[in-house]
Amino acid sequence: MKSNLQFDNISLDGDDRLMDALLREHARVGSHADEGFLTRLASFLDEECESPGIAISPAATVKRPSHRLAWSLGLAATVALAAGLIWQSQRAGPSAGCRLVQQSERRGMALLTDFPPELIEGTPKAMSVPNLVNAPDQAPVFFVPQGTALLSRGKKVTSSDDNPIIGSLDLITDGDKQAGEGYFVELLDGLQWVQIDLEKSTAIHAIWLWHYHSQRRAYHDVIVQISNDPEFKTGFTTVYNNDYDNSAKFGVGRDNPYVESRFGLLVDGKGTKGRYVRLYSNGNTSNEMNHYIEVEVYGIPSK
Numbered sequence: 001m002k003s004n005l006q007f008d009n010i011s012l013d014g015d016d017r018l019m020d021a022l023l024r025e026h027a028r029v030g031s032h033a034d035e036g037f038l039t040r041l042a043s044f045l046d047e048e049c050e051s052p053g054i055a056i057s058p059a060a061t062v063k064r065p066s067h068r069l070a071w072s073l074g075l076a077a078t079v080a081l082a083a084g085l086i087w088q089s090q091r092a093g094p095s096a097g098c099r100l101v102q103q104s105e106r107r108g109m110a111l112l113t114d115f116p117p118e119l120i121e122g123t124p125k126a127m128s129v130p131n132l133v134n135a136p137d138q139a140p141v142f143f144v145p146q147g148t149a150l151l152s153r154g155k156k157v158t159s160s161d162d163n164p165i166i167g168s169l170d171l172i173t174d175g176d177k178q179a180g181e182g183y184f185v186e187l188l189d190g191l192q193w194v195q196i197d198l199e200k201s202t203a204i205h206a207i208w209l210w211h212y213h214s215q216r217r218a219y220h221d222v223i224v225q226i227s228n229d230p231e232f233k234t235g236f237t238t239v240y241n242n243d244y245d246n247s248a249k250f251g252v253g254r255d256n257p258y259v260e261s262r263f264g265l266l267v268d269g270k271g272t273k274g275r276y277v278r279l280y281s282n283g284n285t286s287n288e289m290n291h292y293i294e295v296e297v298y299g300i301p302s303k
Contacts, residue, residue, distance in 0.1 A: 179214030
């Protein structure tokens with residue numbers, strides 16, 4: 001059994017970080033290397049784990065999105081997960097390369113989406129927010145159960161501000177995440193919310209949201225809740241809360257404020273069951289208004 005394994009100059013001597021390292025390295029290399037990467041990964045796992053051979057499942061293909069980074073990450077995740085789904089190790093005490101495959105089986109499938117192009121305009125204002133997380137330079141890698149799908153596309157959106165200053169609420173679930181006029185909704189100042197009706201109660205595994213990413217800014221009191229009650233008076237679950245001073249009156253949150261980017265905010269839904277998803281905000285570091293470009297809710301479709 002080898003130790004300190006290397007694949008494409010990536011150290012595979014670790015645990016849950018193995019998958020992430022491979023995905024991010026492939027994203028760095030770029031989509032022109034897709035076929036070569038796939039072939040080399042399959043050969044590596046075949047040799048290292050002494051398996052009878054690894055094939056890439058046709059079911060593991062990914063539709064090529066319009067932006068290169070999203071495609072690159074998507075294929076990388078698909079390659080690694082496909083290998084995990086079609087190969088079973090029969091050896092005791094697997095090597096790091098074998099553990100990579102087993103981890104992909106345990107963790108499910110990588111959540112994929114399209115990302116808008118970078119478009120930063122204007123001069124950002126100072127952001128005096130404690131524990132602020134800087135804008136990421138790459139997409140998050142997040143695993144969800146097999147069968148997870150986008151549930152929110154085209155679904156009805158309501159809001160505490162039923163007459164937006166700019167745009168219309170249906171923009172929030174129309175699938176377009178670009179920045180600029182015509183792509184976002186602007187709500188009144190103060191604590192405001194938007195709510196998506198999924199039409200059926202279901203297990204929710206992820207919420208991906210974009211407030212406004214054409215300027216570096218942070219939104220205050222970002223809170224995400226799930227419920228079967230459309231009024232959210234009883235029986236709701238808070239899955240994200242970065243309110244650091246309890247100004248929204250839902251308690252001090254455990255999540256950190258963050259700087260907006262084209263990669264959005266990915267929230268773990270934790271399998272919470274509910275029909276409605278409500279998202280709060282309370283102005284931002286550039287102005288007092290509230291904005292939404294897109295919200296995606298992922299879960300297991302109800303039968």
